[in-house]
Amino acid sequence: MLEPRDALDLAQIIADAGANGAKLELRGGGTKADFGAPREAEVVSLAALSGVVDYDPAELVLTVRPGTPLAEVQALVAAEGQMLAFEPHGAPGATIGGTVAAAVAGSRRVTAGSARDHLLGFTAVSGRGESFVAGAKVVKNVTGYDLPKLMAGSWGRLGAMTELTLKVLPAPRCTVTLMAEGLTPVAAHALMAAALGSNADVSAAAHLARGITLLRVAGFAPSVDYRCNALPGLLAAHCRLSRLEETEAAALWREAMTGSALAGAVRWRVHLPPRKAPELVARFGNQWAMDWGGGQVWIASDDAGTAVREAAAALGGEAVLMQAPPDMRARVPAFQPRAPGVMALESRVRRAFDPMGVFATTRFREDAHADQLPA
Amino acid sequence: MSITMPVPDTATIAKRDHIIAAMRAIVPGEGVIVEADALRPWESDGLTAYRQPPMLVVLPETVEQVSAVLRWCHAEGVKVVPRGSGTSLSGGALPLADAVLLGMGKFKRILEVDYEDRVAVVQPGVTNLAITQAVEGRGFYYAPDPSSQIACSIGGNVAENSGGVHCLKYGLTTNNVLGVELVLMDGEIVRLGGRHLDSCGLDLLGVVVGSEGLLGVVTEVTVRILPKPETARAVLVGFPDAEQAGACVAQVIAEGIIPAGMEMMDRPAIHAAEAFVQVGYPLDVGALLIVEVDGPAAECDHLIGEIARIAGENGAVTSRVSTDEAERMAFWAGRKAAFPAVGRISPDYLCMDGTIPRRRLPEVLRRMEELSAHHGLGVANVFHAGDGNLHPLILYDANVPGELDAAEAFGSDILRLCVEVGGVLTGEHGVGIEKRDLMPVMFTEADLKQQQRVKCAFDPDLLLNPGKVFPTLRRCAELGRMHVHHGALPFPDLPRF
Numbered sequence: 001m002l003e004p005r006d007a008l009d010l011a012q013i014i015a016d017a018g019a020n021g022a023k024l025e026l027r028g029g030g031t032k033a034d035f036g037a038p039r040e041a042e043v044v045s046l047a048a049l050s051g052v053v054d055y056d057p058a059e060l061v062l063t064v065r066p067g068t069p070l071a072e073v074q075a076l077v078a079a080e081g082q083m084l085a086f087e088p089h090g091a092p093g094a095t096i097g098g099t100v101a102a103a104v105a106g107s108r109r110v111t112a113g114s115a116r117d118h119l120l121g122f123t124a125v126s127g128r129g130e131s132f133v134a135g136a137k138v139v140k141n142v143t144g145y146d147l148p149k150l151m152a153g154s155w156g157r158l159g160a161m162t163e164l165t166l167k168v169l170p171a172p173r174c175t176v177t178l179m180a181e182g183l184t185p186v187a188a189h190a191l192m193a194a195a196l197g198s199n200a201d202v203s204a205a206a207h208l209a210r211g212i213t214l215l216r217v218a219g220f221a222p223s224v225d226y227r228c229n230a231l232p233g234l235l236a237a238h239c240r241l242s243r244l245e246e247t248e249a250a251a252l253w254r255e256a257m258t259g260s261a262l263a264g265a266v267r268w269r270v271h272l273p274p275r276k277a278p279e280l281v282a283r284f285g286n287q288w289a290m291d292w293g294g295g296q297v298w299i300a301s302d303d304a305g306t307a308v309r310e311a312a313a314a315l316g317g318e319a320v321l322m323q324a325p326p327d328m329r330a331r332v333p334a335f336q337p338r339a340p341g342v343m344a345l346e347s348r349v350r351r352a353f354d355p356m357g358v359f360a361t362t363r364f365r366e367d368a369h370a371d372q373l374p375a
Numbered sequence: 376m377s378i379t380m381p382v383p384d385t386a387t388i389a390k391r392d393h394i395i396a397a398m399r400a401i402v403p404g405e406g407v408i409v410e411a412d413a414l415r416p417w418e419s420d421g422l423t424a425y426r427q428p429p430m431l432v433v434l435p436e437t438v439e440q441v442s443a444v445l446r447w448c449h450a451e452g453v454k455v456v457p458r459g460s461g462t463s464l465s466g467g468a469l470p471l472a473d474a475v476l477l478g479m480g481k482f483k484r485i486l487e488v489d490y491e492d493r494v495a496v497v498q499p500g501v502t503n504l505a506i507t508q509a510v511e512g513r514g515f516y517y518a519p520d521p522s523s524q525i526a527c528s529i530g531g532n533v534a535e536n537s538g539g540v541h542c543l544k545y546g547l548t549t550n551n552v553l554g555v556e557l558v559l560m561d562g563e564i565v566r567l568g569g570r571h572l573d574s575c576g577l578d579l580l581g582v583v584v585g586s587e588g589l590l591g592v593v594t595e596v597t598v599r600i601l602p603k604p605e606t607a608r609a610v611l612v613g614f615p616d617a618e619q620a621g622a623c624v625a626q627v628i629a630e631g632i633i634p635a636g637m638e639m640m641d642r643p644a645i646h647a648a649e650a651f652v653q654v655g656y657p658l659d660v661g662a663l664l665i666v667e668v669d670g671p672a673a674e675c676d677h678l679i680g681e682i683a684r685i686a687g688e689n690g691a692v693t694s695r696v697s698t699d700e701a702e703r704m705a706f707w708a709g710r711k712a713a714f715p716a717v718g719r720i721s722p723d724y725l726c727m728d729g730t731i732p733r734r735r736l737p738e739v740l741r742r743m744e745e746l747s748a749h750h751g752l753g754v755a756n757v758f759h760a761g762d763g764n765l766h767p768l769i770l771y772d773a774n775v776p777g778e779l780d781a782a783e784a785f786g787s788d789i790l791r792l793c794v795e796v797g798g799v800l801t802g803e804h805g806v807g808i809e810k811r812d813l814m815p816v817m818f819t820e821a822d823l824k825q826q827q828r829v830k831c832a833f834d835p836d837l838l839l840n841p842g843k844v845f846p847t848l849r850r851c852a853e854l855g856r857m858h859v860h861h862g863a864l865p866f867p868d869l870p871r872f
Contacts, residue, residue, distance in 0.1 A: 141799040170628070223674030274571075
């Protein structure tokens with residue numbers, strides 16, 4: 001494993017790899033190393049590129065290095081009464097760089113956006129070994145192409161970020177979870193749609209297979225009280241709502257946003273139009289969890305086939321293979337293949353950053369050129 | 376004028392009749408405009424200091440026509456400038472003498488509204504406000520609200536990543552678009568994103584939004600619609616100077632409040648607006664803040680109380696809370712009329728659009744006064760205070776020889792100042808031609824080359840909206856040049872541009 005001490009070191013490593021035809025895999029905390037196909041590549045750990053560069057709470061802007069542990073970043077902003085609004089989550093050791101590169105977002109994503117919506121700017125080393133800057137360190141900017149959007153969720157395939165500037169927001173002063181029990185997926189989806197479509201400012205909505213539906217109401221106390229009193233009336237046609245104790249609520253939200261409690265060696269994460277979620281889960285037993293009002297569904301099983309992906313596609317969604325035994329990951333691409341024109345465009349965009357294919361490992365089997373490389 | 380466009384290609388202009396015939400074969404009837412008189416209305420966008428009649432205008436009605444137009448132009452090497460409603464303030468839709476102007480105004484249909492999933496699918500020529508009007512009966516709206524919202528099209532909003540006074544809380548266009556159908560310069564039709572969140576693969580949608588018409592032509596847009604807040608209230612607060620107003624803004628945010636809108640005006644802007652619309656703005660203050668909160672009434676009451684307290688702690692000398700909808704609208708009337716109001720006190724004005732870290736506001740305003748004296752031109756400031764987006768309005772008279780040049784020089788100095796203090800050239804109006812030549816102030820050669828390589832991935836022949844955004848046109852072959860190792864390129868079967 002290569003462990004660059006700083007951005008200059010990193011640029012040299014990437015330039016050398018380009019010159020030698022080597023493949024590099026960028027790594028933060030390594031908590032997602034089992035994502036994608038098994039591959040042979042030199043791992044470059046960005047763990048040493050760590051620490052806060054600048055944080056001014058009143059500007060709502062935070063600049064950090066990629067190897068900074070996510071938990072540290074969250075503790076830092078929490079101490080100022082702020083948060084990363086996309087509600088990133090990760091295993092112990094997860095870094096902020098890896099979290100953004102993997103576009104991890106929690107339950108609040110449905111109303112507050114994802115990592116893409118909160119990455120304001122970055123400095124990175126491209127596959128050419130060149131350092132470049134994109135975006136900015138202010139919350140409102142349209143100068144030049146919005147490369148931060150491309151970088152968020154790029155899985156280290158465009159460049160190695162050496163600094164990330166993130167938008168931070170005030171954390172709600174008060175959060176209450178309302179729960180309904182015993183709803184079918186169809187009824188739960190109707191409830192979540194009504195809640196998210198109401199003006200009671202519901203910030204997250206999830207449904208677990210065992211018939212638990214969660215609604216999150218957050219903000220200043222007088223407003224939260226008012227809305228929590230109003231919602232049961234607004235939604236009376238759907239169900240009865242009760243307030244959930246905070247610790248219990250946190251555990252349930254975690255289940256919904258990570259699918260962590262599901263049983264099975266194979267785990268899929270499906271993104272689809274929320275109205276299609278009940279139809280999707282009806283086909284896959286009871287090892288599933290809906291978040292984002294139905295817009296994200298976790299499905300687990302021991303089935304090594306691709307029925308989930310086919311069902312997602314048929315419903316206008318896409319399935320990501322999040323966890324599977326190595327032989328399945330070698331066979332099934334992590335990402336659902338897109339239309340050929342889109343795949344070709346993505347491939348050209350990747351080459352715009354990485355012409356030598358330094359970051360083109362065989363991890364993502366849908367790369368236009370992945371199947372040309374030795375397995 | 377100081378901004379020059381690429382020299383028109385005489386060979387293209389020489390084959391204009393051939394191009395017209397080809398376009399008429401694709402778009403029949405009135406959809407191809409060629410007469411000099413008829414081209415005149417198309418010669419500029421919202422940046423009216425720059426005018427150039429297009430070679431011809433094509434107004435397609437279907438995605439197939441857009442695709443056929445682009446495919447033909449691509450094959451023939453003819454440049455294309457896409458245009459929505461033509462309200463760009465940065466010259467993003469300025470025609471070129473040797474280019475087809477592709478107007479998307481006939482794409483006017485709202486295709487579908489899904490209230491359950493809270494999305495609307497619309498054609499790009501639908502105006503921003505028309506989306507809200509289509510869904511407000513069911514209690515929904517489309518959040519981004521650029522000041523030109525009655526006229527500007529959603530396709531143009533996607534191209535420019537348009538903002539508005541509410542974007543601190545609700546985001547820019549990019550945060551409210553879920554998918555687009557896009558036609559590439561070679562005529563290929565692709566769909567990016569969709570009716571769900573977070574598609575697999577690279578976020579190409581994210582880079583298309585705000586690409587100023589350089590990457591493709593948008594033919595369909597899927598947007599998020601939001602439930603309309605129960606109520607909204609505004610408070611109007613006057614301060615002796617901008618420093619105290621700025622401190623108030625910082626404290627509001629530090630105390631965890633993200634208002635729906637938070638606007639600041641300086642003394643010249645206050646006086647111009649009050650003289651124009653007479654809404655009762657205090658005239659003896661140095662800075663005026665309009666802070667709007669929305670949500671349940673209980674929340675608005677609570678937040679207005681908090682904001683009034685914070686304003687008092689920061690030296691506010693006047694404070695008025697809206698008691699009804701009419702009064703709230705009156706507070707906004709002056710701010711929304713600020714541009715035309717300034718137009719009444721000056722024959723012409725240039726509207727700038729930099730963003731700065733808010734903490735640098737007092738220094739920036741002080742240095743702007745110095746620049747004003749230096750260039751001999753007045754300036755009035757309106758300011759999206761919550762997100763640090765400045766709109767200095769530079770007052771000049773185009774009929775006085777040299778004043779436009781002086782105004783542009785003053786504007787450039789202001790934008791350099793924004794970058795110097797850690798900000799950016801444009802917060803919401805786009806680079807277009809207006810800020811094109813200032814890009815090197817904010818970005819290095821390596822930064823700009825990397826952006827241009829993305830352009831090459833979408834449009835390797837640089838035919839779509841050339842001369843915008845980037846100060847130097849670089850051939851993609853030059854940008855793609857790479858080291859050859861042991862005489863072999865990686866992936867030798869891949870086409871290189």
